[in-house]
Amino acid sequence: MRTIFLDIDGVLNGDGTKDWIPVDEIMAVAFPDVPFVGAFGSTKGMTGFCPSLLARLSRILKAVPDAEVVLSSSWRKRFSLEGIERWLAERGLQLKFAGSTPLSFNGHRGHEICDWLEDHPEVQSFVILEDGSDISPSLKSHWVQPDCRTGLSDKDVEDAIRILRRNGS
Numbered sequence: 669m670r671t672i673f674l675d676i677d678g679v680l681n682g683d684g685t686k687d688w689i690p691v692d693e694i695m696a697v698a699f700p701d702v703p704f705v706g707a708f709g710s711t712k713g714m715t716g717f718c719p720s721l722l723a724r725l726s727r728i729l730k731a732v733p734d735a736e737v738v739l740s741s742s743w744r745k746r747f748s749l750e751g752i753e754r755w756l757a758e759r760g761l762q763l764k765f766a767g768s769t770p771l772s773f774n775g776h777r778g779h780e781i782c783d784w785l786e787d788h789p790e791v792q793s794f795v796i797l798e799d800g801s802d803i804s805p806s807l808k809s810h811w812v813q814p815d816c817r818t819g820l821s822d823k824d825v826e827d828a829i830r831i832l833r834r835n836g837s
């Protein structure tokens with residue numbers, strides 16, 4: 669099994685990106701029966717998805733078709749995986765999350781990813797897409813750190829594919 673640990677803010681959106689789709693719209697699609705109260709409304713880029721960055725994630729998934737995606741983003745606290753999947757499908761990205769990392773007391777991404785890996789010894793290779801810096805030293809060779817202003821870059825895509833393809837083609 670090959671696994672992509674996916675952060676969203678700073679990876680699929682960026683502080684300085686222009687083409688973002690606000691989270692309000694995501695909410696409306698993911699939870700059509702729930703009236704949106706504006707709790708997440710924002711005018712900043714770092715609150716939704718950028719189609720151009722989704723396309724880059726899609727390139728990774730096409731290059732490594734057996735890779736599965738595990739959500740490590742704080743979005744897992746706000747939205748159901750199914751809700752995010754539904755919204756992504758509307759945008760043309762068919763993605764089925766394999767799960768999400770466990771929540772920890774201090775919210776340390778690296779520790780949460782280590783916890784998930786401990787429970788999944790079948791993982792053959794993995795990459796962590798994370799713009800933040802709370803990644804444990806033992807995970808650093810698996811880490812791709814996008815610039816939070818731009819999100820996932822072309823080079824990040826190439827690095828992620830290379831890391832995922834380790835330990836077999």
Ligand SMILES: [Mg+2]
Binds near residue numbers: 676678679
């Ligand atoms: Mg982030």
